Amino acid sequence: MTLVKFNNGLKNNAHPFFNDVFDSLLNDSYIGDKLVARVPAVNIAETDNEFHIELAVPGLKKEDFKINLDKNILTVSAEKKSENAEETKKFSKREYSYNSFVRSFTLPDSVDHSKIEADYTDGILKLTVAKREEAKFQSREITIK
Structure with missing residues (x-):
């Protein structure tokens, strides 16, 4: 059909x-x-204490990802091995197939390189990058003299 x-x-x-x-x-x-773009969509958000990077990568397993930090460059890459069942299918439209991709992010100097965490749930890879203590937003009231 x-x-x-x-x-x-x-x-x-x-x-x-x-x-x-x-x-x-x-x-x-x-x-x-x-x-079709072969890189996943990304959302980047910032809070007072950390940065949140989310990549939409459906159909992959956490073993498919490789996350590297080289100086201030955070690189997320993935390579998916094709399964035999996928190769025998004849697709009429295929938009979310990532065989491999690489996304790189330049981190600001305010991040704590030792506090980077990753979690993969429901097709979303979430990276949490903590800020250094001295770089966190500090609010205070300034009095007028």
Whole structure:
């Protein structure tokens, strides 16, 4: 069975033939797979005490990841070994297949390199990078003289 995408008259252009040709080319599984970004989406947040880096990486195991710190560069990489069952499937669309990727993050000088933790749960790799004590936000009230 093949899934077919129909326009249903949503586009209002003078040359619908050209739109259909380009849509079919860009939605083709061979060409489309090459255009899909091969790096996971990332969220970076900061609190008073630490930085939080979250990568959306579904379908991987924690053994697939390699996390390195070289000076101020934190590098997250993964390589997934293909399983025989995956190789025999014929996909009509495949967007979340990461065979391998590398993401690098430049850490600020305020981080404590000895306090970096990682956790992988429900397809999300969470990295917690602690700040040095002197770099933490300190609030105080300033009196006017």
